[in-house]
Amino acid sequence: MAVKFSEKALDHVIDEMIDVVDHSKDEIFNISEGARSEYERLLLELRETKNKVIQHIENGDQLDQKVRFSRQRLAEVSKYFDRYSESEIRQVYENTHKMQTKLAMLRQEEKTLREKRDDLERRLINLSKTIERAEGLASKITVILNYLQDDFKQVNEMIEDAKEKQEFGLKIIEAQEDERRKISREIHDGPAQMLANILLRSEIIGKVYQQGDMDKALAEMRDIREMVRSSLYEVRRIIYDLRPMALDDLGLVPTIKKYISTIAEYNNLEIDFVMMGKEKRLNQKYEIAFFRLMQEALQNAIKHAEARFIQVKLEIASNHLRMIIKDDGKGFEPNVKKDKSFGLIGMKERVEILDGQLTIKSAIGKGTAISIQVPYNA
Template identity: 30%
Template sequence: MQEKQVQEFDSPNILQLFNGIVEQSVAGIYLLQDGVLQYVNNKFADLFDTKPDRMMGRSLVDLAPPDQKESLVAQYERRIEGTDPESHFIIRAALRKSGVRLIEIHGKRVEYRGQPAVVGVGIDVTDRERAHVELVRSRTQLQALMSEIETIQETERARIAMELHDDVGGILTALKFDVARLKRRIERLSGQSGQVVDTSDLLDLTLSVSELAQEAIDSARRISDELRPTALEHLGLFAAIRDYIDRFRIRFNIDCSLILPHSESAASSAVELDLFRIIQEALTNVARHADATKVRVSIAREGDRLDIAIEDNGRGLPVGDARNTGSGLIGIRERAHRVGAEFTIDNVETGGVRIELHAPWEFTH
């Protein structure tokens, strides 16, 4: 029965049908045996700007590009031995008519006339590979642009913070002193003999203005510190985080616990600033979107790595969207990438969101 099937397959009608299908294929098809191309269809020959009869009967060594000859032959031998059944190879062909083309070659080990051979397809992937290269280049350029934007933003934040502290803060402080002087003069006026002056309303007014001035001073300091955290520059990352969380707890009335390493250490100022901003942005997201009552920030050192975890008890991210790019996560992801950190975000079973960051940490002391 098997012999009859083979005979039927070898019949002229079957061979004619097979050849018709192969020659109409949109992919190049080849058969390689004993290191020689036994067969190629028209499409395969077209990939190399030639004709089938100019390729069939020629060895792989003769046809392979000089700089890829060794690796191409080695892959063919592994395929024949059955040790490399799934991989593919991209041939960089410099052609007279088409210029440089990238041909992706796939192959499978088969038995042909009782001997091992490789049959497979060739596909022109020039446009795909160029698009991939362009995508990678665009990604690199985008990262560089984002980094430049972040640098400009931090510089501008520092400038605004300094102006708030020096100019606005100075003006408000002077206003507070002037109100205090006015208050003292009114008190002296009301205490002079022979004078009947009702100064109670004026004293109340000075107290109110003084309180408003102090409130404005505190706001200017808070805004200035959020724009450019002075604690980060003078006390280091851990102290700056501790200070920020203390103010976060009071401002948003959210129970925020903090676990820090027992000993201080420092990295470059740029890395510390990025890590501080990541924690700042994550907590800002909690305050704005999570509807949480508790948040826990944990920082631990593991060798030359800093592990940061931020977990809240809020409503979590939408189901199926735990890795979305909204809610400030774009900036967090970009900063994490910039410092070489692994970043993950997921909903937790008990409710809320958990952010984890594993960053390389080069100690300076």
């Protein structure tokens, strides 16, 4: 009886340690995010300050030339004061004094701006180091969690039951039907509509040609050429979406990097990828699921949220996988249900099949953050 009590007490202590370390890791994530936001704000302020310094230098140099000329004029008036009236001498002296005072103030403002610029550069360096340390510390904490969960956590009947439940939940037929519905919608909304439009535009070309308006006919043909090119891209994208070969050959992380690079270049936006934990090959069903989840989240951020910056974070731990997709788009109200929101519904269904949890945080004008976590034992 005493032995069982000790084992339960040890398990309880280890569980609390894991909760504390996991909470600390989340706090480090928040610190890293806050530091990145502050870094971007200071970087913008630094650019504005540098422009002001340049402007003050140019204005100061121009005013300095005027001051030298005015001082020469003052010296001439002072030397030949008998040739000038008292009012003329006073005006030259006052103008010179005003310009000298303005120049001194301008130089002082320039000095203040230079000091501000130097201070911003120092703060940016410190913030950069803070971000680097936070990400390094998060990686170390992930390693600590791996040790706690692998070396100290005992496998029990609950974990076995969870595995059996998870395997049972992965229904192949339902997944196939979901993919068929998704492909059908994409073909209907993409290439099919484009081809119908191309057919209509080709009929217009025939009518325009018969009317003898060659310029308009050529313009219509150029438009059709662009539509054909777009249709070809959509078809290739759908084929790639069916099964990217890199996923089988290279694994999840290299495939994500390649996909992010391609989609960022095509859409002319910035996508940042952060890898936490140890990069390794995963069970095939998890690699496919997480790639699809990331893919759907990016497409939603680009098409619906109109985001210009997206960040993807992937964490591979010993007993779970976590992915966070965050964008700066226009956001939405997660509690308000929308018709035909097939993307988010499909993501939730896929995460539920993996016995995981999907969390969406969003607000109008404040972007969207999607967090996905599923249990995983290598």
